[in-house]
Amino acid sequence: MFEGYIKGKKIKRKLSSEDLYSASDDNSNQFSREIYFKKENTTMRPKDWKSLKNNHNKKALNKKLRDSGWFNDNKINEPNILNFLDLVSLGTVCDVVPLVGLNRAIVKQGLKVLKKRSNLGLKTLYDLCKIESQPSTYDLGFKLGPRINAGGRVGKSSHGVELLLSNDPSSAYQIALDLEKFNKERQTIEFILIQKIENEVKKLDNQPVLLLDGENWHEGVIGIVASRIKDKYNKPTTYK
Secondary structure (H helix, E strand, C coil), X not given: XXXXXXXXXXXXXXXXXXXXXXXXXXXXXXXXXXXXXXXXXXXXXHHHHHHHHHHHCCCCHHHHHHHCCHHHHCCCCCCCHHHHHHHHHHHHHHCCXXXXXXXXXXXXXXXXXXXXXXXXXXXXXXXXXXXXXXXXXXXXXXXXXXXXXXXXXXXXXXXXXXXXHCCCHHHHHHHHHHHHHHHHHHXXXXXXXXXXXXXXXXXXXXXXXXXXXXXXXXXXXXXHHHHHHHHHHCCCEEEC
């Protein structure tokens, strides 16, 4: 429920997904200081933001734990959820979520958090990738993401989580090195498999759908290969 002022008029009504259409504020480090209200065709003023934020977060887990005294009872410092937006932005980009509306705002702020290099695992992988410029969605989707996923594709699936949770520099560095090695291995396997499948696809050039199978196709990369074949030939592609 939002209760506040829009275009000088006080309103009270339920929020819809259309209301939270976009959120950004280049001059603020705070997340989503401005919200676009589609129905009223206006952007919410920053002074109205507190009203929306307080109402919109009533059922948030962090607030519920705080109100119930859980943090104090367990002697745990309450986390600042905004500090984890680097991880949220990483997952958003790597899951190929459309970067519109709130997703775009989340990723934008997440890149700012990533630049601070507060997560040891991401910082270590960031340095290993030799990213020297302002982090971008390209870095998330084509540098950091593939390396974190490589463990689950051709190596040890727990490596990605262990890296992101690590507080030990030497351990984080070793895991990052392993992921780098796994990613190169993934790239080699993928390249060889694509070349092999390309030869088969040429025989099916007149078919409306590509159905492919073969022996010893690596389960960790076959999905990526099928996607690349689909994009190249613009045909539904499946494998078994």
